[in-house]
Amino acid sequence: MVNPACQGGERKIVLIEKNIPKYVHFGTAIPIRSSVLAKPRGDKLYYRRNGSHLQPEPRKRHERRASRRRRPSGEGVRAELTRLSRLSQVAVSGGGVSELLDNYVEEAVTATGATRGFIALAEVETGDLEIVAIAGAGWTDEARRNRLGRRGPTGTTITARVATTGKCVRIDDVEDAPNYQPFFADIRSVLAVPIVEPGERVRGVINLESETPGEFTTDEEAFASVLADMAALRLSMEDKSARQAALIQNGKDLSIAADADALMKKVADVAAEILRFEDCSIFLIDRATRRAVLVATRGPLAPQIGKAYYEIGEGLTGWVAEHGVPVRIGSPKNDPRHKGLHQELKDEETGAFLAVPIRSTTGVVGVLRVLRKNSTSPWFPNDFTEEDEQVLLTIASQVGAAIDNAQLFARLVQAERMAAWGEMSAMSSHMIGNRVFAIKGDLNELEHVLGTGPGHEPVTVTREQIALLVGNMKRGIFRLEELLREFRDFVRATSLSPVPLELSELTRSVVEETFPKRGPVALTTDYAQEPLPAQADPVKLKRAFAEIIENAVTFQERGGSLQVATRRVGPGDVLPPEVSLPRGGAYACIEFADGGPGIREEDKSKIFRPFFTSRNRGMGLGLAIVKGIIEAHHGDLVEVGKPGEGARFLIFLPLREGD
Amino acid sequence: MCRILVVDDEDEVRASLARRLEREGFNVTVAASEDEGLSAMKEAVKPFDVVITDMNMGDPNSGVHILEGAVGRDVFTEVIVLTAYGNVANAVECMKRGAFDYVEKNLPGVDVFELLILKVEQALERRRSSVQTVRRLEKFQKEMGKG
Structure with a gap:
């Protein structure tokens, strides 16, 4: 699908939409981007989105600007196409994310003619921006640290502004931008585009800067936006595959788990670490007391395991246990159901709360709840999403199935043992009965030889005869004890x-x-x-x-x-x-x-x-x-x-x- | 002298039964399994007066088989069945088939050896009276025939 506008490099296209990520889609965008890369100089065609197609539309001439690049030949377009195709391949290849971002920032710097560039990503828990990839001249460790570090309000830098608004920022000349805070003295023009995840959450920023004023035009902006989209795609793929891996691992663990407590701990760890929740706790409903008792947690509630509980219907957790419906809210303290009984975080620290019911075949058997801290960045939303809820519900249903499994296993073991018990009682009355019968026989004989039995005359008896009878009785009693021990061991074999x-x-x-x-x-x-x-x-x-x-x-x-x-x-x-x-x-x-x-x-x-x-x-x-x-x-x-x-x-x- | 066969698969049980019965002056033979018991009855030159058998020797119907073997050998042999405490269903079945009685091995508070001796004496009494009845009947028939 090659846009005729691109062929032969004679006609050039420039995207005019400002908020590019909303308009550029991978399928239609490739030929356009290749022309973008070509740095057009002559007549320009403006394309506007019309339904699902980009339609050429005549517009007033875009302001021409000196470019160091040559007009693209057919060869050049092919080369650019190859470059973009390679970049998209990198995005979906098996390489690591940091490798990909290094690659992209390098490409962005080369393709746009920037002096240097970097990619910053939001740290998921707090929303702090961190530089994860750099390219170009002049970088020092200090520059890297100072650039956006946690000192000072993040809202003041260009990068933070882009992250906050989710819109591109282009400064043709920093001398005309009074609020600009230079980190590098040589900087004249800046371009910053957001990396927007599906679901409109800004995940990071691609930042390019140049010593030349007006270095970046809409062309460069479009190219950087395409890179940002591909990076966003890859990052969200990465998240999804991490979640998938976590769910699969969880499922495996649940099917082979030997110990329920260790398993619940593992579920909490998986949920909290791989799915990036601040803390995760599991409450299971005790059948006898009808209370949701804490069985696993990761953070400060750990000493309360086995002790902390909610009555059914008490607090948000008890509400979930009662109604079997998830609760997903920003700040629990404003919810009328909130009681603040057992909390992993203080009220004011809690930024988001999500609790889902754990269901088994017998109904709701527990509650799995997760928390996120307040974001330190006002722009970074850390509410739980619909997708988070689905992931947590999946984990909860895995746990529910595991509980069912464990109960079935216990019931099966119980049934087998009950069957054994029937046999056991017949067997024991036979075996124990015979031992006792023999001992009673020895006693009867002893009474006879001692003449103490009913109607017995004393008979002549030797010490040896008596010792023999006593020995018999001793042996009989030892064997009875042996049977009892075996009996006890058999009964207790399965309680560990x-x-x-x-x-x-x-x-x-x-x-x-x-x-x-x-x-x-x-x-x-x-x-x-x-x-x-x-x-x-x-x-x-x-x-x-x-x-x-x-x-x-x-x-x-x-x-x-x-x-x-x-x-x-x-x-x-x-x-x-x-x-x-x-x-x-x-x-x-x-x-x-x-x-x-x-x-x-x-x-x-x-x-x-x-x-x-x-x-x-x-x-x-x-x-x-x-x-x-x-x-x-x-x-x-x-x-x-x-x-x-x-x-x-x-x-x-x-x-x-x-x- | 009365001849008694004791059939039980437990060594101690057999030994204590034999000892107690011998004290009464009975001529006691022992067998350690159903098979041993059956062949002991077959091989005996003169049938046993009383057979004491355990109900369950691996097979819950061992006692029934011994009873059948005993009655098959001599209809006047009296059979006493020993059962585990509380398990009388099979013993009742034996009674229906003509066993003299059953004795629970582990009756609480009862000296079951003395009880057994009593049962053996009653069984011998019944055997004697049965034999006498039959003899009288035979004599009567003979006289009727002559007459």
Whole structure:
């Protein structure tokens, strides 16, 4: 689509609209810009927007001005087209934003013939302008700092004025502009164009300056505006992809999270950091008390986690919990619902407030709220946008789904355990009942030999006979206690008190405590070099690992081997097909391989079931307890050994990474 | 001397039952599983007078199978079923099929061994009277035949 006006370089076009960003669109603008770059000298055609097309319109002659550039040839136009095409490609390429801005300011200086130039961007939280890219002669570190730094009111510089108004400023000669504050003594003319994001928010300014008066015309202004638009496009793309990445990361974290508290903290971090909120807090409704209780926050409310709460309907947060509708306002203190109970920022510091409901299948289960500080720049609006609200609602629905998930998981575990309980009560009345029956038999016999029973005559009795009976009863009671312990461990397997710990260290200490040093079994260990950090219950894991070690030792009474190894398993590593774990996370694998008889093929599916045992003691809950403990940690336990070559247990536990 | 078979898969239970029954002067045979119990009854030269069996030995119907085996071998053998406390459904089923009685192993506050001895004596009594009744009936039929 080449505008005929551009062909051959014979006719020239100049855009006459002042507020260019509103008029220039990428599709139609390229040929126009190329002519802009050509610094026209002869007759000019003026184009005016008419609907979606630019229409040529005769206008009075634009004031001619000396230019150092030659009239463009066909070659020249092609060269300029190539330049613009390259610049647009840079805008959407994979390179970094700062690289892009460096590139653009350099191009702007070269193309407009400016002495120097810079791009300043608004710092998102406060709205302070910061120089992020420079080009041209005369820059010093000091100049860079002084230029717009935070000293002094930002409203006084040209750059700040452009940022405030969102309009281009062009000064042909600074000597005619009494308010101009020169930073460089040699400056005569200045051009500053705003970088306006979709949604009309000014994100920054491209500033060009020259030693020559009248260096910048509408042509240069148009070119700089195109660059500004492309930069704005790229910056907003960058924001969007950061948000997308954050949402994806959040979704992943939520699906593999082992620990709800750590997860909520992570959600708050993601929301606050990547989405650039000042602070973020999550309140979840406690079912028993019907209060929205603080479960995660980043800032000063942290000591109140688990304590601070809103009654439903109390304050803005309670209002959101009650009505299930987001609240997005500038200053909460002016809202009649505001109570100021638990605040991350003081009333006067809070510039914007956004709270959205967290919904699960059972309705509103909590509130996710974010705050922004007051902007220090009067021109920089830091209200939350519709888009911010949508992002936060997305995060809230992820959290809601995760809560649903966790509740379903808990209910499933509960249902499985209830089913086990039924079996358990039958099993325990059988096993405990038999032990008690035997003990009662011993007591009956004791009464008989002592002659204390009903209707008994004393009989001749030896101390040995009595000692034998007492020994029997003792053994019976010990076995009862063993059953009780197993019973208790089984019931408690899934209630964890997790703390941060390192899994190789934990394995090492269990092996040292449990493995008999002078036994007939040879031990080899191979612990991972890298740390394996996890959020886990050390007591429960020790119980689990010890059970497996004890099994290995018991089944190799006449000698054998035990190999213990730990390693990290990444998302890309191949796992045995028996393992069922959510994908995408990193795990620790703890392996216990023995040289015993191994698990028979027909028993492999049964060994983790409650009450399965090949030993004549206990209730057969041992490996069921181990499995329960590992699954409660959101990990998995499998047996992958070959029958006859020994048992090989692999335990997978999620790693706690990235904190 | 009365012959009693004890069938239970728990070593201690078997041992304590045998000890108590022997104290009463019974001739006690033990079996550690349903299968052992069934073959003990088949192989016995003279049928057992009383069989005491656990209800649940891996299979919740072990007691029923033992009862069937005992009655199949000799219709006069009396069977007493031992059950876990509070689990009498299967035991009642055994009673319908002709078991003499059932005894809960863990009745609170009851010396279940003494209770069991009482039941065994009652069972032996019933067996004796059944046998006598049948003998009288046979004698009567014989006399009628002669007459």
